[in-house]
Amino acid sequence: MLKDIKLKIKTFQTVLEKIPELRYAGESILREATIPTTLEEGVSLAKKLEEVLLKYREITGLGRGLAAPQIGKNKSVFIAYIDNQTEIFINPKIVEKSNKTNFYRELCMSAGIVAADVERPVWIVMEWTDKDGNRKSEKFDGLKARLYQHEEAHLRGRLNLDDAVSGGIQFATFDPLKEQLRNKKS
Numbered sequence: 001m002l003k004d005i006k007l008k009i010k011t012f013q014t015v016l017e018k019i020p021e022l023r024y025a026g027e028s029i030l031r032e033a034t035i036p037t038t039l040e041e042g043v044s045l046a047k048k049l050e051e052v053l054l055k056y057r058e059i060t061g062l063g064r065g066l067a068a069p070q071i072g073k074n075k076s077v078f079i080a081y082i083d084n085q086t087e088i089f090i091n092p093k094i095v096e097k098s099n100k101t102n103f104y105r106e107l108c109m110s111a112g113i114v115a116a117d118v119e120r121p122v123w124i125v126m127e128w129t130d131k132d133g134n135r136k137s138e139k140f141d142g143l144k145a146r147l148y149q150h151e152e153a154h155l156r157g158r159l160n161l162d163d164a165v166s167g168g169i170q171f172a173t174f175d176p177l178k179e180q181l182r183n184k185k186s
Contacts, residue, residue: 001171001173004171005113005171005173008113008171008172008173009058009113011060011111011113012113013041014059015059015060015109018055019052019054019055019056020081020141021048021071021072022052022056022070022071022085022109023070023071023072023110024110024111024112025110025112025159025161029069029072029073029074030070030154030157030159031157032069032074032157033155033157034068034069034074034076034077034155034156034157035074035075035076036075036076036091037075037076037077037090037091040099040135042077042090042091042129043088043090043131045068045073045077046077046079046088046131048071049066049067049068049071049077049079049088050079052071052080053065053066053079053086054081056109059083061177062107062176062177063081063109064080064081064082064147065079065081065148065150065151066078066079066109066151067102067154067155068154068155069154069155069157070109070154076090076092076110076155077089077090077091078092078152078154078155079149079151080144080147080148082144082147087153088130088131089126089128089130089148089151090128090129090130090131091128091129092126092127092128092148092152093126093127093128094124094126094148094152095125095127095137096125096139097121097125098116098122098123099121100121100122101118101120101121101122101186102119102146102181102182102183102185103118103119103165103181103185104117104118104120104179104180105117105118105120105168105170105172105174105176105179105181105182105186106107106150106160107152107160107176108161110154110161111159111160113171114161114169114170114171114172115169115170115171115174115176116160116161116164116168116169117164117168117169117170117186118150118163118164118165118186119161119163119166119185120145120146120149120150121145121164122141122145123140123141123145124139124140124141124148125137125138125139125140125141126138126140126152137141142181151162165185168185168186
């Protein structure tokens, strides 16, 4: 385990050096509720988010989403990297969610090498504006629901560490690419 932690720290040091735009737990921007943005500004921010996310993925091999506060911008925008393409969510809002929940050990770029086991609704309905200015509404479940809830929480000033189940914060010594949704906490 100590060897795994040392390797994670080394990777994290590279991230700190090569991606100065990232913000981390303890910085006030991550605690503020974001404000709505225009389409033009949202698309521009999404491009910057994509640049940072792709650089992070290049260094770590991980990273599925990034929200504007994580690069120091207090605007309601996040992106998700799914199936080798970036999805843009401008002024997203979760308008419905399931009562049934599941658990997942979430990593977060703003939490460094610490993971949090978080309970979230199994499915959500989210409304947002896409990169072309179209208003969208869609129901998501599985890992997409999980990812979008994680990123949307950043827009409300919350980190995965805030929503960890009791005893659910740990160094990320597990393989996050093998992590599965669970019906109960570990």
